Amino acid sequence: MSPERTAAASRCIGSHRQFIDSKPIYASLEESSSVPNKKPADGQNDSSKPQGQAPEDFSWRAMRELARLALEFLATEDDLPPRDLPPAQLSERLGIALPTKGRPLQEVTNKLGRILAATPSSSSPRFVNQLFGGRNAAATLAEMLVALPDTSMYTYKVAGAQILVEQEVLARLLAAVPYGHGEGMFSPGGSLANLTAMILARNESLPGVREHGLTDQRPVVYTSTAAHYSIGKAAGILGLGRENVRPVPTDADGRMKPEALAEMISDDERSERQPLFINATAGTTVLGAIDPISRIAAVAQEHGVWLHVDGALGGSLLLSKKYRQLLAGIELADSFAWNAHKMMAVPLPCSVLLVRQRGLLAKHLGEAATYLFQTDEEDLNPGTRSLQCGRRSDALKLWAAWQLLGDDGYDAMLTRHVDLARHAARQIRSDPELELLGAPQSTNVCFEVRGRSSVAICDALDRQGILKIGHGSVGERSAIRLVCVNPDFDERRIEEILREIKAAAAALPLTEGATG
Ligand SMILES: Cc1ncc(COP(=O)(O)O)c(C=O)c1O
Numbered sequence: 001m002s003p004e005r006t007a008a009a010s011r012c013i014g015s016h017r018q019f020i021d022s023k024p025i026y027a028s029l030e031e032s033s034s035v036p037n038k039k040p041a042d043g044q045n046d047s048s049k050p051q052g053q054a055p056e057d058f059s060w061r062a063m064r065e066l067a068r069l070a071l072e073f074l075a076t077e078d079d080l081p082p083r084d085l086p087p088a089q090l091s092e093r094l095g096i097a098l099p100t101k102g103r104p105l106q107e108v109t110n111k112l113g114r115i116l117a118a119t120p121s122s123s124s125p126r127f128v129n130q131l132f133g134g135r136n137a138a139a140t141l142a143e144m145l146v147a148l149p150d151t152s153m154y155t156y157k158v159a160g161a162q163i164l165v166e167q168e169v170l171a172r173l174l175a176a177v178p179y180g181h182g183e184g185m186f187s188p189g190g191s192l193a194n195l196t197a198m199i200l201a202r203n204e205s206l207p208g209v210r211e212h213g214l215t216d217q218r219p220v221v222y223t224s225t226a227a228h229y230s231i232g233k234a235a236g237i238l239g240l241g242r243e244n245v246r247p248v249p250t251d252a253d254g255r256m257k258p259e260a261l262a263e264m265i266s267d268d269e270r271s272e273r274q275p276l277f278i279n280a281t282a283g284t285t286v287l288g289a290i291d292p293i294s295r296i297a298a299v300a301q302e303h304g305v306w307l308h309v310d311g312a313l314g315g316s317l318l319l320s321k322k323y324r325q326l327l328a329g330i331e332l333a334d335s336f337a338w339n340a341h342k343m344m345a346v347p348l349p350c351s352v353l354l355v356r357q358r359g360l361l362a363k364h365l366g367e368a369a370t371y372l373f374q375t376d377e378e379d380l381n382p383g384t385r386s387l388q389c390g391r392r393s394d395a396l397k398l399w400a401a402w403q404l405l406g407d408d409g410y411d412a413m414l415t416r417h418v419d420l421a422r423h424a425a426r427q428i429r430s431d432p433e434l435e436l437l438g439a440p441q442s443t444n445v446c447f448e449v450r451g452r453s454s455v456a457i458c459d460a461l462d463r464q465g466i467l468k469i470g471h472g473s474v475g476e477r478s479a480i481r482l483v484c485v486n487p488d489f490d491e492r493r494i495e496e497i498l499r500e501i502k503a504a505a506a507a508l509p510l511t512e513g514a515t516g
Pocket residue numbers: 131188189190191192227228230281283284285310312313339349351
């Protein structure tokens with residue numbers, strides 16, 4: 001290295017140290033109005049910029065634009081973008097086509113702003129369509145910032161403090177189960193967390209399968225009829241076969257029947273099939289139902305079958321003192337998928353797979369890579385425990401949200417979600433125009449407007465820009481699914497939503513055979 005580069009490098013290390021020792025290099029926007037709108041021209045004095053460290057002019061300007069675009073988005077996100085143009089026309093209007101020649105940064109950022117304005121925000125009070133909604137500001141900030149170092153979570157050498165953050169978050173999630181000797185790994189979504197669990201179960205139950213593939217085994221997977229589609233998908237991907245996924249019936253509340261599960265497993269054992277994986281769901285996608293984990297665990301134990309709990313939706317309730325007992329027996333499961341991006345108001349994706357027995361992730365996913373895993377001990381190099389090679393830091397946003405809220409804040413927030421769902425259910429029960437389809441077990445409330453089509457109501461609300469809300473099947477019926485996961489919602493907003501739904505329904509024709 002040239003003397004100039006060495007000197008520059010040591011100046012940089014100096015300023016990193018200064019930052020680490022908690023003396024901000026740049027004045028924060030709140031503290032100082034002297035942060036310039038753009039990087040000053042060479043030679044001009046810039047007191048907010050550390051000497052010897054010159055951010056690229058381009059990046060500097062882009063980050064200014066980030067602040068502008070973000071504030072513009074926040075100012076308008078409450079209203080849903082209109083759906084008045086066919087998709088092809090919208091694409092043309094927004095100039096989405098990729099160019100042959102590059103454009104100036106300002107033009108690109110203007111386009112970004114227009115695209116954002118045409119994107120529904122899940123933090124809008126009009127958005128109750130998915131199992132996520134609302135925003136923890138610290139988490140969003142962390143999510144945006146993590147793109148700056150743009151690192152990858154395979155080694156401590158590359159990811160530095162991000163690995164320590166991830167370790168801290170995983171330790172807290174493991175303690176919440178509790179898995180005393182467990183391990184965990186972030187995953188790009190609950191579907192892949194479920195798939196990873198199935199890999200572990202398959203490899204543990206069918207020795208040699210990782211090296212030789214499936215040969216003449218006849219494995220069977222069990223999951224309730226209300227489970228998420230990712231279970232069948234994973235069985236298809238892993239060579240177990242979607243046909244070998246047995247749908248276990250549910251009770252009137254949408255919870256798996258453990259006695260039916262036990263019978264199905266015994267039948268399969270008699271016909272020399274190999275029961276391999278039981279998936280219990282903590283928070284089914286439509287009803288939010290929570291399978292009876294303790295009783296299912298007893299069946300799993302008796303037959304020696306891997307028990308996984310898909311807690312993509314309901315896993316977060318472990319942090320609610322009032323509702324954590326809904327997941328009683330969770331510590332008996334072999335693995336547990338948990339999406340913080342659903343109930344915890346953290347941007348997508350923020351999912352983890354937790355495993356009861358430490359060591360299985362590396363055993364079944366680890367690969368030797370001398371070009372990558374070069375320094376530091378195993379613990380600090382999570383790349384050997386992941387499905388992925390390059391991997392973003394998804395822990396930072398959850399860590400930031402947790403810093404802001406603390407255990408107490410999350411306890412209150414998660415408890416409130418379920419309390420609000422129960423409030424909605426009481427409103428629906430007491431309203432003769434509405435019919436509740438099952439008492440809510442977590443955050444989801446499913447109901448119908450008597451005599452009106454749920455599908456038509458949801459469609460009308462969306463087209464009029466009043467509400468994005470989804471519908472799903474509950475038995476033979478099509479229900480409106482109200483999801484209470486937005487931390488900004490309160491009783492008043494829930495009541496307003498019900499009024500908006502009834503008003504949209506009133507403008508629609510009666511369904512066949514219904515009387516008004
Ligand atoms: C019960 C359940 N499991 C898994 C998933 C999949 O999670 P992801 O969307 O993060 O892949 C969902 C998604 O809604 C879900 O409801």
